[in-house]
Amino acid sequence: MDIVLLLANLGLALIVAPLLNGIIKKSKAGWQNRQGPGILQPWYDILKYISRESVISEHASWIFRFAPYVYFGAHLAAAGLVPMVLIESPLSGVGDVIVLVGLLALARFALALAALDTASNFGGMGTSRELAFAALVEPALFLALFALAIPAGSTAIGALVGDSGVTVAHVLAAGALFIAAIAETGRIPVDNPDTHLELTMAHEGMLLEYSGRPLALLLWGTQIKQLVILSLLAAIFIPWGAAGDRSAASLIVGLTAYMLKLGLLGLALALVETTNVKLRVFRVPELLGAASLLGLLAITSVYLVGG
Amino acid sequence: MLVAEAARDAEIDTLKEEVYRSLLAPESAENVNLKVTLGRLAEACTAVNRHLGAPLATMVGLDDRERTGKYRLIYVFSAGRRWVSVETEIDPTNPRFPSVTPGLPAAHWYEREVQDMLGLIPDGHPDPRRLVLHDDWPEGVFPLRKDFDPSGPVPRVDGYKHRFHHLHGEGIVEIPVGPIHAGVIEPGHFRFAAVGEVVLHLEARLFYSHRGIEKLAEGKRFDHVLQIAERICGACSLSHAVAYSQAIESIAGTVIPQRAAILRTFYLELERLYNHIGDLGNICAGVGFAVGASQGGRLKEEMMRLNERLTGNRFLRGVCSIGGVRLNPSTEVVRDAANTLHKIEAEFRNFVDLLMGTEPFLDRLTGTGVVSYQAARDLGAVGVAARASGVDCDARRDHPHAGYGALQIAVPVRTSGDVHARALVRVDESLISFALARELLSSLPSGPLAVEVRELPTYETAIGVTESPRGENVHWVRTGKNGSIDRYRIRSASYCNWPVVALAVPGNMVPDFPLINKSFELCYSCLDR
Numbered sequence: 055m056d057i058v059l060l061l062a063n064l065g066l067a068l069i070v071a072p073l074l075n076g077i078i079k080k081s082k083a084g085w086q087n088r089q090g091p092g093i094l095q096p097w098y099d100i101l102k103y104i105s106r107e108s109v110i111s112e113h114a115s116w117i118f119r120f121a122p123y124v125y126f127g128a129h130l131a132a133a134g135l136v137p138m139v140l141i142e143s144p145l146s147g148v149g150d151v152i153v154l155v156g157l158l159a160l161a162r163f164a165l166a167l168a169a170l171d172t173a174s175n176f177g178g179m180g181t182s183r184e185l186a187f188a189a190l191v192e193p194a195l196f197l198a199l200f201a202l203a204i205p206a207g208s209t210a211i212g213a214l215v216g217d218s219g220v221t222v223a224h225v226l227a228a229g230a231l232f233i234a235a236i237a238e239t240g241r242i243p244v245d246n247p248d249t250h251l252e253l254t255m256a257h258e259g260m261l262l263e264y265s266g267r268p269l270a271l272l273l274w275g276t277q278i279k280q281l282v283i284l285s286l287l288a289a290i291f292i293p294w295g296a297a298g299d300r301s302a303a304s305l306i307v308g309l310t311a312y313m314l315k316l317g318l319l320g321l322a323l324a325l326v327e328t329t330n331v332k333l334r335v336f337r338v339p340e341l342l343g344a345a346s347l348l349g350l351l352a353i354t355s356v357y358l359v360g361g
Numbered sequence: 362m363l364v365a366e367a368a369r370d371a372e373i374d375t376l377k378e379e380v381y382r383s384l385l386a387p388e389s390a391e392n393v394n395l396k397v398t399l400g401r402l403a404e405a406c407t408a409v410n411r412h413l414g415a416p417l418a419t420m421v422g423l424d425d426r427e428r429t430g431k432y433r434l435i436y437v438f439s440a441g442r443r444w445v446s447v448e449t450e451i452d453p454t455n456p457r458f459p460s461v462t463p464g465l466p467a468a469h470w471y472e473r474e475v476q477d478m479l480g481l482i483p484d485g486h487p488d489p490r491r492l493v494l495h496d497d498w499p500e501g502v503f504p505l506r507k508d509f510d511p512s513g514p515v516p517r518v519d520g521y522k523h524r525f526h527h528l529h530g531e532g533i534v535e536i537p538v539g540p541i542h543a544g545v546i547e548p549g550h551f552r553f554a555a556v557g558e559v560v561l562h563l564e565a566r567l568f569y570s571h572r573g574i575e576k577l578a579e580g581k582r583f584d585h586v587l588q589i590a591e592r593i594c595g596a597c598s599l600s601h602a603v604a605y606s607q608a609i610e611s612i613a614g615t616v617i618p619q620r621a622a623i624l625r626t627f628y629l630e631l632e633r634l635y636n637h638i639g640d641l642g643n644i645c646a647g648v649g650f651a652v653g654a655s656q657g658g659r660l661k662e663e664m665m666r667l668n669e670r671l672t673g674n675r676f677l678r679g680v681c682s683i684g685g686v687r688l689n690p691s692t693e694v695v696r697d698a699a700n701t702l703h704k705i706e707a708e709f710r711n712f713v714d715l716l717m718g719t720e721p722f723l724d725r726l727t728g729t730g731v732v733s734y735q736a737a738r739d740l741g742a743v744g745v746a747a748r749a750s751g752v753d754c755d756a757r758r759d760h761p762h763a764g765y766g767a768l769q770i771a772v773p774v775r776t777s778g779d780v781h782a783r784a785l786v787r788v789d790e791s792l793i794s795f796a797l798a799r800e801l802l803s804s805l806p807s808g809p810l811a812v813e814v815r816e817l818p819t820y821e822t823a824i825g826v827t828e829s830p831r832g833e834n835v836h837w838v839r840t841g842k843n844g845s846i847d848r849y850r851i852r853s854a855s856y857c858n859w860p861v862v863a864l865a866v867p868g869n870m871v872p873d874f875p876l877i878n879k880s881f882e883l884c885y886s887c888l889d890r
Contacts, residue, residue: 252538262543336558336870
């Protein structure tokens with residue numbers, strides 16, 4: 055474990071995650087013939103919510119109060135697991151991809167409990183949809199990651215970061231992970247992050263009861279999760295440019311490359327959102343099933359064609 | 362048993378004869394009034410509805426105790442181009458009447474409203490719960506009775522408890538939504554009974570934006586009431602204003618100048634266009650299709666800016682006056698309108714190509730929120746909702762108003778009854794409206810803008826009808842003394858179509874409700890008044 059690298063990673067995640075969301079929003083707005091808010095807007099929103107009063111339902115228990123911290127903490131911990139500017143991940147000795155997926159599940163579990171805690175309808179509906187989707191996304195994530203872990207002989211994230219070159223398994227796993235990333239970030243065609251239609255919400259429905267500082271933590275946490283997932287995709291599938299050592303030159307190149315990669319993946323998400331329509335709820339499993347299938351094919355290809 | 366049936370058949374036959382005779386009589390070319398006793402009310406209404414194939418257009422309850430000592434109910438049917446009214450009187454000592462609803466489902470809300478507002482109880486109504494009044498309104502206070510004083514506040518009380526229909530069974534959950542929503546939209550309470558994501562039953566509790574407009578109009582001078590009529594609704598301001606003006610003009614026996622009639626028609630088409638285009642954008646928003654939503658919003662905005670340049674108001678308010686129109690568009694503005702419409706039409710065609718070329722979008726629309734032909738007929742659906750379910754109706758053709766009589770109005774009808782059909786009807790109608798608007802602009806006659814209407818005869822009634830973007834608006838007006846309004850009954854298109862929405866939803870998924878709702882795009886304010 056490397057404390058300096060860990061702190062650098064966490065700091066970077068905290069600062070960049072809202073900006074990444076701002077870039078995605080801005081590019082969506084551009085493709086939709088709108089000006090859209092500035093890319094700093096998510097940051098302004100977080101600061102605004104932090105300064106606001108939090109209204110908590112009288113029916114809420116301690117779960118409702120604690121869940122935002124668990125949610126935020128779990129995603130921040132996940133940010134310590136993924137490689138960002140450097141090839142190595144700061145917590146490489148501590149956790150692997152299974153821990154990473156586990157942390158995402160822990161955060162989701164905490165938020166699901168909190169959303170059910172106030173017994174509001176939209177919390178309940180949102181939770182049931184989010185968990186139904188999650189049950190299908192997690193297998194896809196695991197299958198795709200294992201397809202890469204098997205040839206590498208390790209589930210450590212550092213081991214997956216590619217020196218093995220581009221293989222069939224890589225291509226199939228990339229497809230699976232990209233679909234999983236859309237679902238995990240709650241974007242169209244799975245969920246709609248910009249909707250005000252409470253009956254259609256999944257992730258947003260779970261946040262409806264929150265206000266003030268806890269809401270700021272949840273929004274920030276969600277943005278960090280998005281950053282973690284895109285960083286993981288970037289580290290595994292577009293590893294070029296990542297710093298191998300800590301010289302100033304390679305750090306600058308690594309940072310620039312990292313930002314470009316995040317921006318590129320953000321644009322890809324925005325493009326998918328702009329060109330697609332939200333699926334019927336009952337058709338989402340078909341899409342996520344396709345992701346699992348891609349993951350399974352990736353594993354099969356490892357054994358059939360040796361990766 | 363057989364004897365009773367034979368007697369009733371004979372009675373219906375005489376009724377039919379009466380109706381036919383009065384329809385054929387040359388002196389009553391416009392309206393037919395059938396005065397019936399309470400006992401024959403239901404039969405008369407069903408006879409007119411079934412045997413003449415005339416849908417119920419509106420129903421009016423009147424407190425006529427000062428004049429005749431009785432309450433009066435008037436069921437108005439639309440028989441071809443004429444109105445057939447079935448009238449009955451109710452004795453104030455026993456304010457009850459036999460409900461017409463069992464034989465004529467379209468009457469269900471009118472009768473509940475009469476019960477709330479006038480305290481006339483429909484015996485045998487299948488659903489006699491409160492409709493307009495909410496739970497905190499005291500029992501025995503009836504706002505539309507003449508002795509109700511609207512100047513002071515009415516005390517809020519506990520007591521009445523609205524009973525929703527509950528469904529019981531394994532796994533059935535009830536989902537209450539609204540009246541306050543996450544977005545900035547009008548208030549309405551929706552209660553879903555669902556198993557998982559599938560809706561079994563939907564009940565809507567509306568009338569949260571009731572402003573007492575019908576009461577407000579009573580006793581006001583007829584020209585003042587026009588200002589009120591314009592404010593019934595935001596999105597169909599003009600069609601309400603024109604419907605009211607026409608009712609007053611027909612009472613006064615005024616024929617508006619040709620230029621005014623053509624301008625009214627032109628503005629009505631502009632109102633239809635900005636609504637239809639905006640509604641198509643809203644359907645996109647309902648499925649998270651952001652590009653479509655923003656394009657629809659942009660084109661609607663262009664239309665509204667054109668409205669402002671033409672009339673000084675984005676909602677076309679203030680342009681209609683009693684006896685004609687207020688503003689004479691200059692030649693430059695007319696040229697600007699022609700150019701703008703040409704440009705927007707081209708962009709609208711691109712917009713439609715974008716929508717119809719987006720497969721996932723069409724997938725969400727097809728088969729969602731189906732309204733059967735039978736349901737649309739039985740509940741008296743109007744406008745886009747009716748035409749998407751195979752009902753061939755359009756007040757522009759069926760009751761020619763403004764300058765529509767001289768025009769050939771094509772009425773696009775679709776039969777699948779789903780969100781897709783309602784979207785397509787809007788597309789077809791918009792293209793027709795662009796053509797109509799162009800035709801009207803190029804044939805603007807010269808001449809005066811309006812004729813003056815000074816006085817009105819006392820206790821005369823008339824009906825004004827317009828085809829608003831949402832369907833037929835029927836305004837029933839009776840004048841009082843000194844040019845005042847005695848009773849004003851506003852039946853908006855939304856009033857007919859809201860019950861249809863509740864019927865379109867069961868069997869669909871909960872998250873499809875906003876989409877289905879947007880495909881009707883009904884107005885709460887029009888409904889509540």
